[in-house]
Amino acid sequence: MNPKRKKILFILPTLTAGGAERVISFVAQNIDKSKFESTLLIVGHKEDAVYSVEEIPLIFLEKSRVLNATTNIFWFLLKYRPDVVLSSIGHLNTLMGLLSGFFPKTKLIVREASVISAMSDAKKENKEIPKKKYFLNFLASLRAKLGDLSLKWIDVVICQSKDMASDFINIFNLPEEKVVIINNPITQIYPLKTETDKTDIPRFITVGRLSKEKGHLRILNLLTKLNFDFRYTIIGTGPEKDSIFERMEKLGLSEKVNYIPYTEEVLKHISQHDLFLQGSYVEGFPNTVLESCLVGTPVLAFNVPGGTKEIITHGENGYLVETEKEYLHYLNNRLNLAPEQIRKSVEDRFNKSKILRQFEALFN
Incomplete structure (x- = not known):
């Protein structure tokens, strides 16, 4: 008799063209279906989706901003009761960290997408990147302020590279055992050029x-x-x-x-x-x-x-x-x-x- 499948909820801000969107939707569809029950939850709009998702439930909250979907995400977690939640992209990860305190039996994994301190350094030092503030740096600053509170309930942080892992550990003072490195996979095959x-x-x-x-x-x-x-x-x-x-x-x-x-x-x-x-x-x-x-x-x-x-x-x-x-x-x-x-x-x-x-x- 097979053991009960673990319920994995994958959550993204959108399903528009992007590395995080491609990788997470790929993983959601291709993990072992005999062991895991996948669901993909998208904050944004169905009409904006560019990646095809088959054989697993796909839900769009039809919200333009992550903050506007806070209540919807909370009630979905309350109803679905996943064993594991995997979210990706910074501002959504922060929100999930804050919400997960209400769901102690659900394990929360967040996936990081950038080397935060290097983004800030590039803005300050490179002439191609003006010194004026822009949205990404606002989010990084906000996450730093909410870091201790949000990360308190995060079980694991996935980083895509060694630099990203080291950066995240240093910025948020995380124990190394709470961070894992998983590179992105080859998601499609194309004929070799000649x-x-x-x-x-x-x-x-x-x-x-x-x-x-x-x-x-x-x-x-x-x-x-x-x-x-x-x-x-x-x-x-x-x-x-x-x-x-x-x-x-x-x-x-x-x-x-x-x-x-x-x-x-x-x-x-x-x-x-x-x-x-x-x-x-x-x-x-x-x-x-x-x-x-x-x-x-x-x-x-x-x-x-x-x-x-x-x-x-x-x-x-x-x-x-x-x-x-x-x-x-x-x-x-x-x-x-x-x-x-x-x-x-x-x-x-x-x-x-x-x-x-x-x-x-x-x-x-």
């Missing part, structure tokens, strides 16, 4: 949210220093779109850049390019970098706080550099890295079976 896809004109690509910490502007500045023709594709949306396009126009790059706001064929586009460019000043655990390696496209990235350095091995699946001078060097002098070698570098470390087993062990 050498025959190459063209005479180098093709570069960046995929990600158009926000200041992602460093699109410094990539554009570096591209102007190249003395050969190229094409550059940017995929993503975000608050810095206008600034990026203004800089692009000012630098005379508009005719060389192809912009795609959103596509469900990200892997196809990455596989059609020669080099993935990451300009970030800080990262959580970049899914698009992992996906680029999966299809065999090498990555050029700065060695910044976060999970990029746990994916990229310099000279094996890409290039990890310290300065813009080094970045420009590898734009001009790319090594001949074989697609098979690039894919192999991530397959064993981040395959879905391995990562799902880590989540299941945690739930148990």
